[in-house]
Amino acid sequence: MFKSRSSPPGIESLPRYIYTLVFLGLALVGLFLALMYQQWRAVNQQEKILSLYHLPSISVLYQLQHELDSFRFIYLQASQILPGLTELPISSTGVTSHPNTKMIGLLLDKIRELRQQFEWPQSDPAFFQLEQRLRPLLDQQAASHSPALLEQLTQAHLAAEQLRHMHDHTVHTLTRELDQTYAQLFWRLFFVGLLMLLLWGGFMVKTFAVVRKAIAQQKSTEGKIKEHEALLQNILDTIPVRVFWKDKDSKYLGCNALFAKDAGLDSPEEMVGKLDSQMAWAPQAELYRQDDIRVMETQKPKLAYEEPLTARDGSLRTLETSKVPLYNQAGEVIGVLGVYTDITQRKLQEEALHRSQKMEAVGQLAGGIAHDFNNQLNVVLGYLDFLNEYLQQDTTARPWLTKIEQSTEKCIQLTRRLLDFARGGSGELEKVDLNALIFDLSELLQRSLTPNIDFQLQLAEALWPVHIDKSRAEDALLNIVLNARDAMPDGGRLIIETYNYTLLPASEEMHPQLSAGDYVVISIRDTGIGMSEEVRRKIFTPFFTTKEMGKGSGLGLTMVYGFIRQCGGDIQVISQPGNGAEFRLYFPRAEQIAEPETCLSSKVDSNQTVPAGTGTILVVDDEPELLTLAVTHLQSLGYQTLEANNGVQALTMLKTHAEIDLLFSDIVMPGGINGLQLAQQAAQLRPEIKILLTSGHAGNTMSLNKIKYIDAKLLPKPYTKLELGLNIAALLKGKP
Numbered sequence: 033m034f035k036s037r038s039s040p041p042g043i044e045s046l047p048r049y050i051y052t053l054v055f056l057g058l059a060l061v062g063l064f065l066a067l068m069y070q071q072w073r074a075v076n077q078q079e080k081i082l083s084l085y086h087l088p089s090i091s092v093l094y095q096l097q098h099e100l101d102s103f104r105f106i107y108l109q110a111s112q113i114l115p116g117l118t119e120l121p122i123s124s125t126g127v128t129s130h131p132n133t134k135m136i137g138l139l140l141d142k143i144r145e146l147r148q149q150f151e152w153p154q155s156d157p158a159f160f161q162l163e164q165r166l167r168p169l170l171d172q173q174a175a176s177h178s179p180a181l182l183e184q185l186t187q188a189h190l191a192a193e194q195l196r197h198m199h200d201h202t203v204h205t206l207t208r209e210l211d212q213t214y215a216q217l218f219w220r221l222f223f224v225g226l227l228m229l230l231l232w233g234g235f236m237v238k239t240f241a242v243v244r245k246a247i248a249q250q251k252s253t254e255g256k257i258k259e260h261e262a263l264l265q266n267i268l269d270t271i272p273v274r275v276f277w278k279d280k281d282s283k284y285l286g287c288n289a290l291f292a293k294d295a296g297l298d299s300p301e302e303m304v305g306k307l308d309s310q311m312a313w314a315p316q317a318e319l320y321r322q323d324d325i326r327v328m329e330t331q332k333p334k335l336a337y338e339e340p341l342t343a344r345d346g347s348l349r350t351l352e353t354s355k356v357p358l359y360n361q362a363g364e365v366i367g368v369l370g371v372y373t374d375i376t377q378r379k380l381q382e383e384a385l386h387r388s389q390k391m392e393a394v395g396q397l398a399g400g401i402a403h404d405f406n407n408q409l410n411v412v413l414g415y416l417d418f419l420n421e422y423l424q425q426d427t428t429a430r431p432w433l434t435k436i437e438q439s440t441e442k443c444i445q446l447t448r449r450l451l452d453f454a455r456g457g458s459g460e461l462e463k464v465d466l467n468a469l470i471f472d473l474s475e476l477l478q479r480s481l482t483p484n485i486d487f488q489l490q491l492a493e494a495l496w497p498v499h500i501d502k503s504r505a506e507d508a509l510l511n512i513v514l515n516a517r518d519a520m521p522d523g524g525r526l527i528i529e530t531y532n533y534t535l536l537p538a539s540e541e542m543h544p545q546l547s548a549g550d551y552v553v554i555s556i557r558d559t560g561i562g563m564s565e566e567v568r569r570k571i572f573t574p575f576f577t578t579k580e581m582g583k584g585s586g587l588g589l590t591m592v593y594g595f596i597r598q599c600g601g602d603i604q605v606i607s608q609p610g611n612g613a614e615f616r617l618y619f620p621r622a623e624q625i626a627e628p629e630t631c632l633s634s635k636v637d638s639n640q641t642v643p644a645g646t647g648t649i650l651v652v653d654d655e656p657e658l659l660t661l662a663v664t665h666l667q668s669l670g671y672q673t674l675e676a677n678n679g680v681q682a683l684t685m686l687k688t689h690a691e692i693d694l695l696f697s698d699i700v701m702p703g704g705i706n707g708l709q710l711a712q713q714a715a716q717l718r719p720e721i722k723i724l725l726t727s728g729h730a731g732n733t734m735s736l737n738k739i740k741y742i743d744a745k746l747l748p749k750p751y752t753k754l755e756l757g758l759n760i761a762a763l764l765k766g767k768p
Contacts, residue, residue: 064224265300274374276303277358279367282324283307294374296344312344324368327355331365338375349376381544383569402447403700403749406728407655409447410750412440414661417753444750447728461499463622466530466552467491473506477513477528484523492531496552498619504595511588512556512615519560519613529555533618543618545602550621559612568605592617642757647764648672650689652682652697652710662696665753666760679705686714692721694764699727715742722763726751 268275268288276287284303292300295311308317319339327334333356341349353372360366416437423429470491478487509528516526530552537548563571572593596603600620607613649671653659656677663673674689676682680703686692695714699707711723723742728749747759 064228272373273371275369275371277367277369278324280328280365282321282368285367294343313342315342316340323353323355327368328357328365331357333357341374349374350379351375377542377544385544403728405443405447406749407658409440409443410728411657411661412436413444413750413752414665416440417665440750448748461501463497464500464502464505465495465497466505466554466619467495469502469505470509470528470530470554473509477510480510480514481517481526482520482523485517485520486523486525488525488527490527490529492529494532495530496532496550497622498552498599499622500599500619501595504591508592508595508617509554509556511592515588516556516558516560516613519558519562524559524612525557526559527555527557529557531555543602543604545597546618551601551618552621554617554619555614556617557612557614562609562611562613563607564609568607571605572603642669642754643761644670645757645761645764646670647693648674648689648691649694649696649760650674650676650682650685650692652676652679652695652701652707654678654698654701654703658698662756665756666696668753669757669760671760678703679707679710682710683713686717686721692718694722694724694760696724696726696760699725711742711744715744724759724763 265288269290271288272290274288274291274294276291277285279285284306287295287300287303289300292298292303295303297303308314308320311317313320316339323334323339333354335354336352337354339351339353341351343349351372352375353370355368355370357365358367358369416433419429419433423433470489474487474489481487513526513528520526533551533553535543535546535548535551539548571589573590593603596617596619601618603618604616605613606616645666649666651659651662651666651673652675653662654677659675659677663675666673672691674685674692676685679697679701682695682697683705686695695711697707697710701707705713707725707727711725714721714723723744724747725744726747726749745759745763747755
């Protein structure tokens with residue numbers, strides 16, 4: 033496709049036949065000239081004959097008739113003179129003046145004129161006799177009719193008659209011979225021409241056959257070339273990449289079907305002759321041109337580099353392009369050949385994977401921090417309980433303790449949000465109608481907005497149900513709405529829309545985090561200031577915020593992202609600076625979500641009282657402060673306690689202390705046996721024993737399925753004395 037097309041072999045051989053025909057034509061012309069030469073020799077022989085009659089050449093043959101007329105004139109004049117002379121008056125001085133005398137002079141002048149014109153020699157007998165007879169007539173000036181004069185006149189008359197007969201015979205003979213010669217020449221030329229025509233016709237038939245064969249070969253070759261070109265074009269169109277080639281001026285020489293489709297054209301042929309500046313990607317035309325020039329000048333390929341492309345719909349795509357120099361058969365650079373792949377979706381997938389990995393790493397970090405922080409908060413709460421009991425009657429200290437409790441509770445909520453993000457688990461899931469949830473929440477959302485913001489709901493009919501944690505869904509919606517409000521300080525419009533959406537397998541690349549199936553979508557659109565691409569990439573990162581110091585924690589959208597991912601869905605953000613933003617939340621249809629597992633809640637009514645406890649409790653924690661605090665709480669509630677600071681020690685005590693009624697253990701512990709493993713072995717050793725686990729970190733070491741399998745309950749950290757007492761009382765209920 034990229035090489036010059038060669039001529040078919042049949043056409044290349046045509047000049048040889050043409051040269052042969054030209055040579056044959058020259059040979060026939062030579063033959064014709066030879067025949068003409070032979071005829072010329074024959075005519076030359078005739079000229080020799082004519083020379084006997086004093087004619088210069090055959091070219092004056094047709095003047096003989098004129099000569100004959102001249103001789104007849106002489107004869108007639110002589111015939112008229114002779115009778116006149118017989119009547120001449122004779123005087124003593126000679127012949128008297130007579131008109132015929134003047135006529136004889138004219139006759140002699142005519143004879144001399146003819147002799148000079150036709151270059152007849154003086155020895156010609158007829159003219160000589162005629163002249164000899166006539167001249168004495170003028171010279172004699174006879175005085176009388178003498179017999180001698182009459183005899184001379186008679187001889188002159190006979191000489192003129194003889195001359196006439198001689199030339200009549202000569203002209204007749206030569207004319208007949210010339211007619212025969214030209215007849216022979218005509219037939220010879222006719223047969224030569226016929227022979228030439230036959231030979232020429234034969235060679236023309238041969239040439240026609242050769243040409244027809246050459247044309248057939250050319251058509252066959254052209255057919256094969258077209259088949260070859262069609263095959264190459266089919267290969268190019270089948271390759272799952274875009275292929276194009278340009279000339280040295282960056283004008284397109286061709287492309288494949290995928291490239292033409294990207295350009296919005298019906299066929300690759302329409303791309304020929306176009307420039308990048310005439311296409312939808314005109315903003316990148318100069319960038320492409322510089323790349324083309326660099327490749328052609330250096331004659332080195334530029335491979336697998338990324339570059340932008342403005343698509344027909346105005347979106348910005350990412351391409352992976354390779355370009356190489358394009359050469360002709362002489363090895364000269366005539367343009368550039370390029371291929372590219374649209375890697376926009378791959379980049380989105382890589383971005384999503386990177387974001388997911390980053391969020392996972394951040395989640396693990398946040399979980400670890402929250403675990404340690406919860407442990408410290410647990411100590412704070414524990415000693416707050418002691419202070420509340422000790423300073424119950426101190427009215428001065430009570431407000432201070434209340435402030436400490438409120439701040440501690442805020443810290444607890446913050447760490448729990450971090451843990452929700454870190455552990456990827458869900459709370460209490462239920463089948464929810466999102467339309468009903470949004471409608472019930474709309475009054476609160478409306479009150480959260482400023483008066484200059486127009487709030488609209490566009491809820492689809494027959495919306496599919498979803499399985500989600502309702503309270504967390506409300507928090508997610510409220511969080512996004514509050515961010516939209518902050519993005520519209522001068523007012524605007526906020527629209528919440530719901531609709532059903534089916535993701536087909538062919539469209540999965542548009543949603544890298546989702547599988548094909550049915551989803552319910554919540555779209556939250558605002559007309560605010562929008563956000564840049566850099567900000568959009570970071571909005572789900574923990575602690576990232578664009579708000580002023582003290583006006584945002586940077587965890588709101590992080591929690592929304594974690595919640596959506598825990599539900600098996602995804603979230604998309606579409607925004608440009610100055611054009612507002614749209615958040616699309618994808619929730620799987622309810623049938624695709626399994627029934628969730630639940631855990632023991634740490635929330636209790638603060639007005640409840642803890643009954644006095646009985647029994648022995650083994651308390652296990654690797655943190656000495658927490659271990660001491662838990663033991664103190666339990667002893668104050670009336671329980672007997674045993675202490676262990678690791679799993680191995682606790683397992684030994686379980687084997688040696690049969691009086692233990694309940695195992696209260698932290699989950700995350702070093703030493704080879706964590707709290708979950710300890711609980712499993714305790715259940716095997718003592719099937720009747722009750723187990724309560726606690727943790728400030730819900731990481732990979734915790735599995736609610738395994739906790740339920742061993743009939744254990746979970747009390748999240750930090751916990752209060754009341755929460756601890758009520759949960760233990762519930763587990764030991766009915767114990768004598």
